[in-house]
Amino acid sequence: ARSSKVLKLVSEQLVRMPAGIHRPVKRIDWENLRNLWSVSPAIVEEPVDQHYFIQRRGESVNPHLEEKRDQVLEIARKKLTSITKAVPAIEPNKLLLDQEVAKQFQHQPDIDENDPEIQKPPPSDNDTDKYTLKSEAVTCQPKKHIVFLKTHKTASSTILNILYRYGDSHNLTFALPLNMHSQLFYPTFFAAHFVEGVRTRSVKEFHILCNHMRFSSQEVRKLMPKDTFYFSILRNPVEMMESLFVYYKAIPAFRVVKSLDEFLIQGGRSYNTSVPNNHYARNILTFDFGLDNTAPVNDTDLDRRSAEVITAVERDFPLILISEYFDESLVLLKHALCWSLDDISSFRLNSRSERSRRPLSAETAERVKQWNSLDWRLYQHFNATFWKRIDSTLGRTKLQREVELLRAKRVKLEQMCLQGGGAVDPAQVKDSSLKPFQYGAAVIQGYNLRPGLNNDTFRLCQRLITPELQYTSGLYTKQFPQLAAARVAAAKKIAASRNSAMHRAVKRNIETSVHIAVTNNTNTAIADEHSLHVLANSVVHSERQDSFEVHSVTKHHTNKEITGNSDKNSTQERAINSNVHKEPQESASLR
Numbered sequence: 001a002r003s004s005k006v007l008k009l010v011s012e013q014l015v016r017m018p019a020g021i022h023r024p025v026k027r028i029d030w031e032n033l034r035n036l037w038s039v040s041p042a043i044v045e046e047p048v049d050q051h052y053f054i055q056r057r058g059e060s061v062n063p064h065l066e067e068k069r070d071q072v073l074e075i076a077r078k079k080l081t082s083i084t085k086a087v088p089a090i091e092p093n094k095l096l097l098d099q100e101v102a103k104q105f106q107h108q109p110d111i112d113e114n115d116p117e118i119q120k121p122p123p124s125d126n127d128t129d130k131y132t133l134k135s136e137a138v139t140c141q142p143k144k145h146i147v148f149l150k151t152h153k154t155a156s157s158t159i160l161n162i163l164y165r166y167g168d169s170h171n172l173t174f175a176l177p178l179n180m181h182s183q184l185f186y187p188t189f190f191a192a193h194f195v196e197g198v199r200t201r202s203v204k205e206f207h208i209l210c211n212h213m214r215f216s217s218q219e220v221r222k223l224m225p226k227d228t229f230y231f232s233i234l235r236n237p238v239e240m241m242e243s244l245f246v247y248y249k250a251i252p253a254f255r256v257v258k259s260l261d262e263f264l265i266q267g268g269r270s271y272n273t274s275v276p277n278n279h280y281a282r283n284i285l286t287f288d289f290g291l292d293n294t295a296p297v298n299d300t301d302l303d304r305r306s307a308e309v310i311t312a313v314e315r316d317f318p319l320i321l322i323s324e325y326f327d328e329s330l331v332l333l334k335h336a337l338c339w340s341l342d343d344i345s346s347f348r349l350n351s352r353s354e355r356s357r358r359p360l361s362a363e364t365a366e367r368v369k370q371w372n373s374l375d376w377r378l379y380q381h382f383n384a385t386f387w388k389r390i391d392s393t394l395g396r397t398k399l400q401r402e403v404e405l406l407r408a409k410r411v412k413l414e415q416m417c418l419q420g421g422g423a424v425d426p427a428q429v430k431d432s433s434l435k436p437f438q439y440g441a442a443v444i445q446g447y448n449l450r451p452g453l454n455n456d457t458f459r460l461c462q463r464l465i466t467p468e469l470q471y472t473s474g475l476y477t478k479q480f481p482q483l484a485a486a487r488v489a490a491a492k493k494i495a496a497s498r499n500s501a502m503h504r505a506v507k508r509n510i511e512t513s514v515h516i517a518v519t520n521n522t523n524t525a526i527a528d529e530h531s532l533h534v535l536a537n538s539v540v541h542s543e544r545q546d547s548f549e550v551h552s553v554t555k556h557h558t559n560k561e562i563t564g565n566s567d568k569n570s571t572q573e574r575a576i577n578s579n580v581h582k583e584p585q586e587s588a589s590l591r
């Protein structure tokens with residue numbers, strides 16, 4: 001019965017797929033047909049996000065939690081969809097913001113955006129300095145084709161929010177992860193077909209690619225137009241590793257040690273490069289840029305390899321921001337993209353509360369630099385060139401004036417939008433749909449909006465504080481409404497049937513429902529149709545897994561809790577979500 005179902009599914013898919021994506025089925029695929037879940041070549045090729053394997057085998061799902069989270073996500077999705085739909089092409093809040101800031105600065109000299117020195121920075125005298133505003137000086141058209149390499153624990157979620165808000169309000173198209181994932185199948189090297197709408201050719205032009213990925217220049221260039229602007233962000237590896245250690249406490253390298261100190265003093269004994277997820281533990285910046293992050297064997301090797309890393313990053317990224325100089329970075333970004341101060345105004349997102357920070361000693365800091373020697377060299381280089389760029393473009397005085405304007409605007413926005421004027425711990429976030437995802441031993445802060453905001457202000461403020469996962473989900477729903485609806489429906493059915501005797505039957509039925517949905521809806525793009533098959537097959541596939549979160553489209557709606565087996569004081573008293581990186585959950589359930 002299985003074999004005939006498999007053959008039926010394969011033939012149906014081949015018939016339904018657009019001609020352009022028909023491919024010969026490899027021998028290996030046919031061999032794999034013995035396993036129902038590998039029935040779709042698309043599934044076979046879709047890599048697995050290894051984060052899922054952090055989860056321990058055999059741990060049971062808490063159905064109550066999942067049900068609750070589904071409800072929360074559903075509310076968030078509805079809200080975000082209404083936000084994204086309601087936004088007109090030109091941001092109405094700009095005027096509001098400009099008036100607010102203008103009021104505050106009416107007695108101060110304004111930055112003249114037409115100042116020739118800002119518009120026409122002197123050309124760089126440094127040959128290796130690729131950052132030049134020369135082309136913008138002539139035309140200064142706002143850039144709309146953008147790649148942001150979202151590195152880990154570098155303030156990248158705050159940058160992402162800036163890009164999301166800009167793209168959302170200008171109706172740009174995001175290159176979003178396939179199947180409503182939150183990342184581009186990190187840590188697998190990026191491939192163009194990881195993006196929704198590529199394989200199915202339903203999207204003609206992508207504007208912004210910005211979700212977590214392991215960079216591959218060749219694959220990204222397949223997707224993005226020639227005039228795309230590339231940038232990324234680095235953070236001092238010392239603070240970055242402290243943050244990573246707390247956040248990724250459950251990875252194999254970290255879970256067996258009590259502290260970062262212990263990990264480093266032991267010379268990273270628990271770090272085994274062949275074990276999934278351990279890439280977070282060493283030279284992760286180098287890794288994210290798609291380069292070899294293995295430790296150099298000696299100083300000569302370090303010199304050679306770090307030079308190669310720097311050259312590769314300089315070749316692909318004309319602008320590298322520095323997290324420690326976040327506001328200065330934003331001003332540089334503003335000029336590079338020819339955007340406005342409003343466009344880059346932002347609140348700090350994905351920030352840990354003080355109680356989940358672990359101050360490092362000077363010795364530990366030195367050990368971190370040695371352990372992450374490639375990242376440390378990379379950071380040192382771009383930290384130095386960052387200031388050279390400022391000197392050779394804006395100059396420090398102008399930069400400082402713009403930084404002050406930006407900070408003043410942020411203060412104004414905080415007063416206007418935020419209850420209490422700042423971030424709060426997740427348990428205090430009142431609107432559960434705006435709670436940031438909690439992971440590892442980190443306590444990630446969120447925000448509450450001031451009550452009584454008028455519509456425009458509410459919309460502006462809400463977008464400023466919307467966490468990454470919820471915003472990604474909202475944009476996916478805006479770009480692929482039918483796929484999103486099908487996914488939500490499928491996830492709901494699975495969640496509802498999880499503990500019932502009907503569980504297996506319902507999952508099988510989803511396959512049929514998806515076919516019916518496709519057949520009945522004449523507006524469904526071929527693209528969506530193919531993706532719906534992928535969805536259906538994911539569900540079938542999930543049937544064969546002990547924990548079907550592993551590959552399933554329901555990953556946004558699932559959760560398992562594990563308790564860290566080390567760092568007992570801080571982690572055992574509260575469950576650590578270690579199932580899927582950045583999957584939303586009811587954070588209150590963690591405490």
Ligand SMILES: Nc1ncnc2c1ncn2[C@@H]1O[C@H](COP(=O)(O)OS(=O)(=O)O)[C@@H](OP(=O)(O)O)[C@H]1O
Pocket residue numbers: 151152153154155156157158239243323324326347348349350351352353
């Ligand atoms: N504006 C600004 N300035 C400086 N630092 C900032 C800013 N925004 C976020 N952050 C800090 O960045 C850390 C989170 O980084 P990411 O968002 O890249 O993390 S993630 O990889 O996406 O999970 C996280 O660091 P830790 O708090 O040390 O963990 C944030 O506090």
